[in-house]
Amino acid sequence: xxxxxxxxxxxxxxxxxxxxxxxxxxxxxxxxxxxxxxxxxxxxxxxxxxxxxxxxxxxxxxxxxxxxxxxxxxxxxxxxxxxxxxxxxxxxxxxxxxxxxxxxxxxxxxxxxxxxxxxxxxxxxxxxxxxxxxxxxxxxxxxxxxxxxxxxxxxxxxxxxxxxxxxxxxxxxxxxxxxxxxxxxxxxxxxxxxxxxxxxxxxxxxxxxxxxxxxxxxxxxxxxxxxxxxxxxxxxxxxxxxxxxxxxxxxxxxxxxxxxxxxxxxxxxxxxxxxxxxxxxxxxxxxxxxxxxxxxxxxxxxxxxxxxxxxxxxxxxxxxxxxxxxxxxxxxxxxxxxxxxxxxxxxxxxxxxxxxxxxxxxxxxxxxxxxxxxxxxxxxxxxxxxxxxxxx
Numbered sequence: 001x002x003x004x005x006x007x008x009x010x011x012x013x014x015x016x017x018x019x020x021x022x023x024x025x026x027x028x029x030x031x032x033x034x035x036x037x038x039x040x041x042x043x044x045x046x047x048x049x050x051x052x053x054x055x056x057x058x059x060x061x062x063x064x065x066x067x068x069x070x071x072x073x074x075x076x077x078x079x080x081x082x083x084x085x086x087x088x089x090x091x092x093x094x095x096x097x098x099x100x101x102x103x104x105x106x107x108x109x110x111x112x113x114x115x116x117x118x119x120x121x122x123x124x125x126x127x128x129x130x131x132x133x134x135x136x137x138x139x140x141x142x143x144x145x146x147x148x149x150x151x152x153x154x155x156x157x158x159x160x161x162x163x164x165x166x167x168x169x170x171x172x173x174x175x176x177x178x179x180x181x182x183x184x185x186x187x188x189x190x191x192x193x194x195x196x197x198x199x200x201x202x203x204x205x206x207x208x209x210x211x212x213x214x215x216x217x218x219x220x221x222x223x224x225x226x227x228x229x230x231x232x233x234x235x236x237x238x239x240x241x242x243x244x245x246x247x248x249x250x251x252x253x254x255x256x257x258x259x260x261x262x263x264x265x266x267x268x269x270x271x272x273x274x275x276x277x278x279x280x281x282x283x284x285x286x287x288x289x290x291x292x293x294x295x296x297x298x299x300x301x302x303x304x305x306x307x308x309x310x311x312x313x314x315x316x317x318x319x320x321x322x323x324x325x326x327x328x329x330x331x332x333x334x335x336x337x338x339x340x341x342x343x344x345x346x347x348x349x350x351x352x353x354x355x356x357x358x359x360x361x362x363x364x365x366x367x368x369x370x371x372x373x374x375x376x377x378x379x380x381x382x383x384x385x386x387x388x389x390x391x392x
Contacts, residue, residue: 008082009273012266015089017287020262022096023108024055024291025299032251032322034300034342036315041240042247044297051251052292058255059285061185064193064277065333066257067284069131070264073333074113075120076128084123085265087385088115092261095373095380107337109139110374112261118381122389138325138334146321146341147348154317154352164313165231171320172242173224179249180219181212182327185278239312246319253326254338259284261335314352318345340370 032054033047042050071080080088092111113135121127153171156162183193197219201211230238263284270280322345329336347363 008086009269012082012086012089012269013283015086015093016263016266016284019089019093019096019112020259020284020287021291021295022093023258023262024052024288024293025097025295032254032319032338032342033247034346036243036247037300038315038346041243041312041315044300047247047300048292048296050248051254051296052289054248054251055255055258055292056285056289058252058257059259059288060255060278060281062183062193062253062256062330063259063263063281063284064185065330066260066335067264067267067277067281068260069333070112070116070260070335071267073131074116074128075123075125078120078123078125079268080116080120080265081123082269083388084119084385085269087388088112088119088265088381089262091115091118091380091384092377095377099369099373107339107370107373108258108261109335109337109340110370111377112264113335114374114377115381116265118378118383119385122382122385134332135334138329138336139340142325142336142340143344146325147344149321149324150314150318150345150348151352153320154314154349157313157317158353165228165235168231168239168242168316169224169228171316172227173220175246175249175320175323176220176223177216178324178327180216183331236312239316243312243316243319246316246323249323250319250326250342253323253330255285255288256330257326257336258338259288262287264335314349317352318342318349321345337370339366 032051033042036042037044037047089112092108092115095111096108117127156167157164180197181195183195185193187196187199188194195212197212197215200215204211204215206214227238227242230241259281263280266280267277322341325341326336326338343363343366
């Protein structure tokens with residue numbers, strides 16, 4: 001009995017690592033620096049290396065919310081078994097891996113969510129309609145919000161209505177505000193997260209309710225001022241540095257939002273043997289790192305070159321809403337597709353300069369792949385696990 005249990009846990013762990021590798025190769029590892037690669041700000045191979053490290057850090061420091069949501073909130077009335085977790089992870093990982101090798105960015109969140117719901121229903125669980133409403137709302141709004149904001153920002157940056165130097169600095173300040181208010185595991189008490197602004201406010205002894213806003217404004221001014229001065233010294237170099245900084249923030253956010261898709265199904269089964277969540281996050285982060293270093297370059301090239309022709313300003317415009325949406329998903333514990341976020345933003349920014357090389361046929365196939373991955377993973381998860389239960 002002990003041998004069987006140990007073997008089951010081992011298989012579940014391997015399935016999770018395979019899923020993490022697939023995500024690192026096809027989602028969190030490929031999308032964050034794709035705009036920077038498209039703008040020739042960084043090479044494909046270097047982007048894969050950097051995004052792997054930043055994704056690992058994001059997984060460890062921000063991955064708890066989405067991990068717990070995937071593991072415990074997608075189905076009601078039952079707890080995922082080891083067998084169910086294995087079937088869900090393998091189903092989703094195979095679909096994502098197919099997308100990686102075919103050159104199409106399969107929406108990882110769609111496949112994992114569909115597979116987990118499918119096996120959960122096969123277990124006899126109840127649909128979590130409230131959580132589904134939250135998830136679907138974000139999924140539907142993401143292309144319109146991300147693409148719309150990217151389009152508006154890109155139009156402002158490439159137009160003559162606003163001074164580019166001041167506008168870019170203002171956008172950097174907005175990014176600073178967001179960064180100051182996102183949660184980090186290292187800053188909060190055990191099992192909780194805290195933001196930079198809140199932590200600094202408490203450390204300075206500022207009154208409750210005013211410390212966080214004051215620190216947020218101070219960070220925004222500092223970031224905006226730094227970027228403003230940098231642009232004055234070297235416009236092209238400053239754009240490149242800002243673009244790479246945004247790529248790094250998006251890569252970090254990708255790790256925080258995507259690791260839960262790989263290790264979330266393990267939470268119920270490993271929790272029973274007192275494996276701490278941080279250990280699962282580290283394992284999932286290492287899987288993302290391996291995927292980014294070994295499989296991401298192919299997808300980075302596909303996203304950077306096949307969807308739109310991007311310059312530095314349009315690339316910056318694409319990454320700003322991507323960072324904001326990803327952090328919102330992390331904060332609310334909603335599994336979100338990073339491919340959907342970044343591809344929508346790239347297309348929106350690309351259209352700001354006419355069609356900018358946007359491939360309509362590529363986008364059409366991608367949307368079909370997203371829908372098919374959700375429906376297919378749900379059906380496969382339900383069918384495969386139902387068959388397994390009949391056999392065993």
